[in-house]
Amino acid sequence: MIDVRLKDGNRKKFSGTGGLGLVASRLTLEGPIVEDKGSFIVSGRRTYVDVITRQVNRANEGNENYNPIPDYYFYDLNMKANYDLGENDRIFLSGYLGRDFFTFGNGDFNVNFDWGNTTTTARWNHVFNPQLFMNTTVTYSDYDYTLSNKFGDFAFELGSGIEDQAAKVDFSYTPNNDHFIQFGVSSTYHKFDIGRANADSESGVIEFSSGQKHYAWEFGAYVADEWEVNEKLKLDFGLRASGFYNDEKFYYGLEPRFASKYSVSENVSVKASYARMYQYIHLVSNSGASLPTDIWYPSDQVVAPQFSDQVAAGVSIALGENYLLSNEVYYKWLGNQVDFKDNANLFLNDKLNEEFVFGKGWAYGNEIYIEKKNGKFTGWVGYTLSWSWRQFEDILDGEAFPYRNDRRHDASVVTMYEINSRFTVTASWVYSTGNASTVPEGYFIVQKPQGEGITIVPTYVPRNSYRVPAYHRMDIGFVWNFKHKWGKSDLTFSAYNAYNRKNPYFIYVDDNRQDIIDANDGQPLGADDFSELEFTPTQVSLFPIIPSVTWNFSF
Amino acid sequence: MKKSLYILLASITILIGACDLEKEVDLNLPEFEPKLVVECYLEPGKPYRVILSESVGYFGTLDLDLPVVNNATVMITHNGIKDTLINSVFVEPSPGGNPLLAKVFNYGSSTLVPEDYNSDFHLEIVDSAGRTITATTQLLPVVPLDSVQYLYLQDSSASLLTIHTDNPNETNWYYRTQHKTVVTLDSLKGGFVLDDELITGSNNSMAVGGPPVYDAGDTAIVTLYHITESYAEFLETTAAAQQNNGNPFATPSSIKSNIVGGLGIFTGLTYFRETYYLD
Numbered sequence: 019m020i021d022v023r024l025k026d027g028n029r030k031k032f033s034g035t036g037g038l039g040l041v042a043s044r045l046t047l048e049g050p051i052v053e054d055k056g057s058f059i060v061s062g063r064r065t066y067v068d069v070i071t072r073q074v075n076r077a078n079e080g081n082e083n084y085n086p087i088p089d090y091y092f093y094d095l096n097m098k099a100n101y102d103l104g105e106n107d108r109i110f111l112s113g114y115l116g117r118d119f120f121t122f123g124n125g126d127f128n129v130n131f132d133w134g135n136t137t138t139t140a141r142w143n144h145v146f147n148p149q150l151f152m153n154t155t156v157t158y159s160d161y162d163y164t165l166s167n168k169f170g171d172f173a174f175e176l177g178s179g180i181e182d183q184a185a186k187v188d189f190s191y192t193p194n195n196d197h198f199i200q201f202g203v204s205s206t207y208h209k210f211d212i213g214r215a216n217a218d219s220e221s222g223v224i225e226f227s228s229g230q231k232h233y234a235w236e237f238g239a240y241v242a243d244e245w246e247v248n249e250k251l252k253l254d255f256g257l258r259a260s261g262f263y264n265d266e267k268f269y270y271g272l273e274p275r276f277a278s279k280y281s282v283s284e285n286v287s288v289k290a291s292y293a294r295m296y297q298y299i300h301l302v303s304n305s306g307a308s309l310p311t312d313i314w315y316p317s318d319q320v321v322a323p324q325f326s327d328q329v330a331a332g333v334s335i336a337l338g339e340n341y342l343l344s345n346e347v348y349y350k351w352l353g354n355q356v357d358f359k360d361n362a363n364l365f366l367n368d369k370l371n372e373e374f375v376f377g378k379g380w381a382y383g384n385e386i387y388i389e390k391k392n393g394k395f396t397g398w399v400g401y402t403l404s405w406s407w408r409q410f411e412d413i414l415d416g417e418a419f420p421y422r423n424d425r426r427h428d429a430s431v432v433t434m435y436e437i438n439s440r441f442t443v444t445a446s447w448v449y450s451t452g453n454a455s456t457v458p459e460g461y462f463i464v465q466k467p468q469g470e471g472i473t474i475v476p477t478y479v480p481r482n483s484y485r486v487p488a489y490h491r492m493d494i495g496f497v498w499n500f501k502h503k504w505g506k507s508d509l510t511f512s513a514y515n516a517y518n519r520k521n522p523y524f525i526y527v528d529d530n531r532q533d534i535i536d537a538n539d540g541q542p543l544g545a546d547d548f549s550e551l552e553f554t555p556t557q558v559s560l561f562p563i564i565p566s567v568t569w570n571f572s573f
Numbered sequence: 574m575k576k577s578l579y580i581l582l583a584s585i586t587i588l589i590g591a592c593d594l595e596k597e598v599d600l601n602l603p604e605f606e607p608k609l610v611v612e613c614y615l616e617p618g619k620p621y622r623v624i625l626s627e628s629v630g631y632f633g634t635l636d637l638d639l640p641v642v643n644n645a646t647v648m649i650t651h652n653g654i655k656d657t658l659i660n661s662v663f664v665e666p667s668p669g670g671n672p673l674l675a676k677v678f679n680y681g682s683s684t685l686v687p688e689d690y691n692s693d694f695h696l697e698i699v700d701s702a703g704r705t706i707t708a709t710t711q712l713l714p715v716v717p718l719d720s721v722q723y724l725y726l727q728d729s730s731a732s733l734l735t736i737h738t739d740n741p742n743e744t745n746w747y748y749r750t751q752h753k754t755v756v757t758l759d760s761l762k763g764g765f766v767l768d769d770e771l772i773t774g775s776n777n778s779m780a781v782g783g784p785p786v787y788d789a790g791d792t793a794i795v796t797l798y799h800i801t802e803s804y805a806e807f808l809e810t811t812a813a814a815q816q817n818n819g820n821p822f823a824t825p826s827s828i829k830s831n832i833v834g835g836l837g838i839f840t841g842l843t844y845f846r847e848t849y850y851l852d
Contacts, residue, residue, distance in 0.1 A: 361827065460605050462629070544673030
């Protein structure tokens, strides 16, 4: 899910780059293993906002109205080494390790949430002859998250993970100047650990666990040709066969793709493409906020693979030497989509596939992009107008509804201005229509049988029918360059979310029922209390303005 | 050095100022359409009682203490006999006398619920605006508790494990509540909905533990309701709707029950209840 690419290390001399900041620091070191035969590069980062927020929390200790700021940090480490075994053989080893930690504690209540990814890759590159190359790659990757809660002596832990072992062989063949042919095979063994949950209390009175494991095989074989028909026309054909085996069920599919590009003139080109894709692993998101707890679920006896067909057409125009304008329009058909049924029970559920519903989707839109490539002032503007729909027989009686990530408008502006060789300013701005969400709209009262207190039950708008306010944010930066005898450095002043926009993360309706109960000396709500009830829609945001200073260096 | 210290302090100040990450917002919702809400629990030997109310938009004004709906025709039919309930105020005081826990109904009749486990009960409501509700339910036989065990915790407190026998030939749902300390049902309770697919014990026994925790000298009133699938769904979906408000992990919830044309529940209410004194 995470594609990490790191350049190869410097084969001639040892060098390094780094940054020291208020929020994070990073360091990259590279150099030869044996001069002109092999090199390495190692790079690491660690954020430490947690050090600051912890001090803020400590300063507010004892203040009843203060909500502690959660602790958050992440680190990651990248490594890559390459070595020439001979004229025609080269090996590469790389590794990635990254983890995020989130901790929140308030009195008896503690939450720890951490998630991370580990990947190691070994690749052997072999040259048969100037026309034919081969890459053999073996990969291991592991993603997991753990969310643990502690309340007094009661502990509760939730987690999920995917571990992959993959091997593939890819060939590139260039028979002549007009064709570039690629083919290969791949196989992946997936281990899924879904919805792992454990609960226990120190006294041992409560103890249970649940979760399910899946072991699946995924296969692929492909052939593709990039054909330069003539100076103006380029065609790209490909066919991939894929298969997936899990839960005694074998699924397979043929994935053709086709792309063409035609240069109308020196400055104008047009393109068109079609692609079919199969997806055997499903991301089933909660409809609320996006978190690393989203569930990845493999195809099985109940859940069939998703597939999509996409057509797209576009035009690129070079406007003089400095500007590039491109526009693309697309339409996508989505089959076998997976979502949760209403009232789905996600946790402590060993039969998760019984909580799914299946349907279809379609999406379409237009993307326009203008870039200024040269000069003191550079940057680009992108704007996408799009729609994304889902339709399930078992949701909303089969009526189509907007997908959670249906974003009518999505715009971004990135600019950079070089004042002189010492100073550069940057600014970027993003805007997108708010998520389609399901919020409470009203309530009803349930009296319940004798012996139980009255409850207030919220009712919700139809699924995804409420539009959360738009997301927008500006980031600004100012770079001040220095030259030293030993190398170069710069001071970067930046602000994330510069105008401190409180972007919505989720919305809920707060009420004062606890205040009424407290005012009545802890007595449950009675019929007389309803006229005093007040409801307040409340929006929760995640990241405020985060100013920072970083000192970057290279030698 | 001085400069960077200054920047650090300035950043922290801004961060604190900006960290109030919850704010009141306006929800631009479409106009709220109130739905009829009905609650009727048929307890053998007790008279028919119904409360008919309406759901309320969050941001409308609520003049009444309870959004009750009067002047509707409410009928319960059993074994071909149709009872039309009277629109009046019926108050059933709480067993412990707590006025806050008294139950109020706006429709009732003097007919007592017959102890008939074989034939269905039908509910039909038409309000003055012509809105209609229908529902069907039945009484389920009482399932007794076989035994209660104490699970001792540290410092001599204990929680209760209740054991009952499930009929393996049918699918059953149960709702178990516990009331602590007070000798009546006035105290707050802890409840569980159980589905008999959870069975793990031998002899088809179901054991249910969990809070609350009792100390020596406490009294526990344990109630085991044998409930219909619709009532189990209603209890679970109303609980989910409450929990999902403010929970970013939640999945969308809609209220499920046997009520056609509105919200609420029409159900038999049969239970086994026992009081235990902990020493």
